[in-house]
Amino acid sequence: MQYQSLFCFKGLDNGVRFAVISASVYFTLLLGFVLFGQSAVLLVLGCLLAPVLGLSAYRRIRDVARPNWYAGLVLIPLFLFSITLVYATSLTLSVIIFIIAVLLSLFFAKLSPVGKVKSYHQGYVGPAVIPASRVNLRRVEPSLGSHGGVSDGDVYSAEETRASEGVIEEENNQWQTSSRQGFANSMALRQWRNWAKHNQKLLLSVAAGLVVLVLIGGLLEALPSDDEPTSELAQGASEQVSASIREEAKIPDGFSVLLENDVLIISWLGEEGAEGEIWSLASAQGDSSCANLSFNDGSNYRPMLVKYMPDTSIEARFSPLDTQGIISDIAMRGSIKLCGYDFSLKGSQSALSKNAAFIPYL
Known part of the structure; x- marks a missing residue:
């Protein structure tokens, strides 16, 4: 898989590629839950994985010619799943949201593409595809005929040889240029840079939101330890109430x-x-x-x-x-x-x- 294509705006994803990306995102989130437990780190991890899943859904929606806002639907269960992993006391709610996410991902993956038949490269069509083949021209050496001459049908003239070499050099230059352009386009450097310039307030808001989520998560993680004495007092009070029954x-x-x-x-x-x-x-x-x-x-x-x-x-x-x-x-x-x-x-x-x-x- 060409990883730079994960952040491409212009390409298209087929159903299999979207399903694999979606499964990888949730697997990474579950792995984080195993490593860090019910920690606010999962909220940050979910926010970091959201662009990968969201852009894949966006490319998938473009592939099936559906409204672009459909892509935002896959982010709802992702954020809810991250929140329930951190704060939910019962695992049932997390399992229900996970099942909803799986069903939604399968629905997106099953949608049929619209338009002419596309040639997918590892499930992707777009500017991030790097040409894997070059035009290989084999030079045929001249051979002596039976009469001591050179065979006319098997000999390249000097001009033809130079022309073929020029074609190979031109192909190499074109491949290098297209590779550089493909990388730049697949990474969407210009788009990201221009978008960031025009949406600085939004970026600052997102960063502030992440900080607030981490702080709230840390605060809520600290609350259970403070509530333990309260629960013990409540239990003692209930025991006293039960003891006063006559x-x-x-x-x-x-x-x-x-x-x-x-x-x-x-x-x-x-x-x-x-x-x-x-x-x-x-x-x-x-x-x-x-x-x-x-x-x-x-x-x-x-x-x-x-x-x-x-x-x-x-x-x-x-x-x-x-x-x-x-x-x-x-x-x-x-x-x-x-x-x-x-x-x-x-x-x-x-x-x-x-x-x-x-x-x-x-």
Whole structure:
């Protein structure tokens, strides 16, 4: 393949050449993904590959005589594929865009050329083709005839010899000139130079856009590391929310038994008081009447903490080690006493059985 023809504006590409160029572009992009991972480098690589694919599509569109703007269609999946390789968390989206790109490339490759039959050189027709053959004229040496003379049919005259040599030299000069012109035209040096002169603002905008893409890519790559503590905090908050879910059984005598992750809580409405701690086992300070939960059979359990709640209720929290025993006693005993309040346990077993969370403890 003549690589200078990849940047030619004037030539034509057949379907096979366009398909090969398209496949090479996406293969290069995937290779960059393997080497660099989800990096902003892929955005720059995609921008560098875009002219190769876009110009090939432009030559292909000219070959099939379709509107030139069709060539821009192949660039849309290329840029989207580059972006999804960098930023997409799921590979599914990248695969879908890749399939769309393959189907679009096959559609362009299958289009039939319009016009007279063209002689493609490696799938390309245009000024970048370098002549591979020269006109070779073989000089025939004179030979002696049977009579000691020279054969008239096999001998070149001096003028003919010089003329043939002149033809060869002229062919060489023409080939060298056409080679230089073909290279200059295939590289489109004049077109690129003139275009750049008249579109300096556009070039600066493209360069600035590439810089912005790289900066945004670097910033987005740095964000996940910053989000990890946030996600951990969110996970901890969700765990706390799930931990605060309570299972409740309302006892007929006006108090409730609650379960909060194996922690037993007894709650009832007491006299109005200031929100805060009433009794604490850790400090052994507070209202001593709250130091024991007493059943009518004489069994006792020490609450870990007793306090007034914002809704004027009183809550007594117990150790998870006592949960099994307290629930069993509430179901089986006749009454309890705590903080100077006496409660009847009549109907407590039925109330506990209505909530499936308490059944394993009965």
